[in-house]
Amino acid sequence: MTLMVSGQSAAYCGPPARPDGLWSAWNTDPWLIAALIVLAVAGGALAVRRGAQAGKRNPALPGAWLIAFALFVTPLCAMSVALFSMRAVNHLILVAVLAPLLAYGLGARRFSGWLGPAAIVHAVLFWFWHAPAPYAAALGHDGIYWLMQLSLLGSAVWFWSALMARWNDIVATAGTLAGFAAQMGLLGALIAFAPDPLYAPHAVTTAAWGITALEDQQLAGLIMWVPGVLPYLIALGLAVAAALSRSGETAAR
Template sequence: MATASGVGPSFGWDVEPWVVLLLSVTIALYGVGFARLDRRGRAGRRARRGHAAAFVAGWTALALVLVSPLATLSDALFSAHMVEHEAMMLICAPLMVLGRPLGVMLWALPAAMRRSIGCAVRSRAWTACWRRLVSPLWAWVLHAIALWAWHVPALFEAAVAHPAVHALQHTSFLVTALLLWRGIVGEGATRRGTGHAMFSLFTTMVHTGALGALITLAPGIWYPSYIEPTSALGLDPLQDQQLGGLIMWIPGALAYLIGALAVAARWLGTTRGGPRPRPRPGNRPACAANVAAMEESTR
């Protein structure tokens, strides 16, 4: 946001070099991995292209959230900041998870490195840590902690004041949302079952709605850092805070409801079509079997 004498504030693109670099590396890895997979044959090509379309849509939404004028507007309006957060967690995260990014990006690496990673992720310590992180309960808990902790006024004010803290806030929102949605629409969804997905969606809708209601109905300003910039735009800071709370409360609940309907539709489709048999690794070495499992997740 820039202000000149006699001229109102203006909002331009917020092009942070490190953000652009991370976004570029991410889409490059996915693009190379997808191209290599697509050249391997027609088997699973239609599904892979559907996954790729979802990932590109999620990546594009994330890029717009992080570098578009919305990013600079969020410095002046709490409601715009809330739009950023909700878009990352409810649009970008599920779309990127639908893209099966880990398996696809793995294929962007040299064959020797893929085998090394396959062996590394078979280690007992890594397996235990990963299973804990992506388990429905832990993903739900981590996401809930991130949401509630970062909306504590002291932490939110620190994020507004310090770019490094702000980056940590955004990272924690996105990463925990990716973990949560992985158990709902990702490759781990069918293994965890519809019950876990429905429970995660319902309870997340309840506690995020409660947080949004608290912010909306608060009688005073929770985040004083927004008083001056919001007033400079001719808006009431308390009303801006109430709008931000409503964004979390109403559209957020609607997004989780849509997710629940999608899970129900998937369950009905699975019930009618019958369970799919899983390929068995047989007597292949452990590392090769693990890499094959990663490849299978991209189909």
């Protein structure tokens, strides 16, 4: 249920976390816990079946479940209500760690012709939900909050699935990853260099953490600008290394 904090409606995760009450700020929503249990059972069964088929265990789905648990159940959830910088961390882990694990664990390989559209849709959604008005709406209503999170995650899984399906096409893979890293850095820079606080839900929630709303926003922008691009650059490096390895094997023959 949406709560009221300081005259403002709070996000699904509850009241903004404070340093003195951080370890009690766990999300115990029974519907979420039930959903995670169902996903754990289904994901575990799928991982075992795929592992049996491949002759080895695939830790991607269990890893994705643990990340989802950390993002939505632990105090990290309530911290993202208090600090926009933590929301930036939440979203980056959601789309750049959880999503590729899901894409790999689910074995999605049917999107080889959809890399361009997937990248565009995911980028548009990421920018949309970090615009001040949609972001404020998401933190003020449970349904919009989950629409934000699930649309970001779903579009990211689509993006990473399409990327993995085109992994051997180094031109498409490298170009897409470089472009995505660039737009992520641009969004981070725009947020970091904004002269005024943009995100109303955090206007009165950052003081307990010893920073102003503008400083919190600047930190969030830096997180998107620098570490936020690293997963895409790492993937780019892996794609280039794989292409060089294939070239070496071809030359050896």
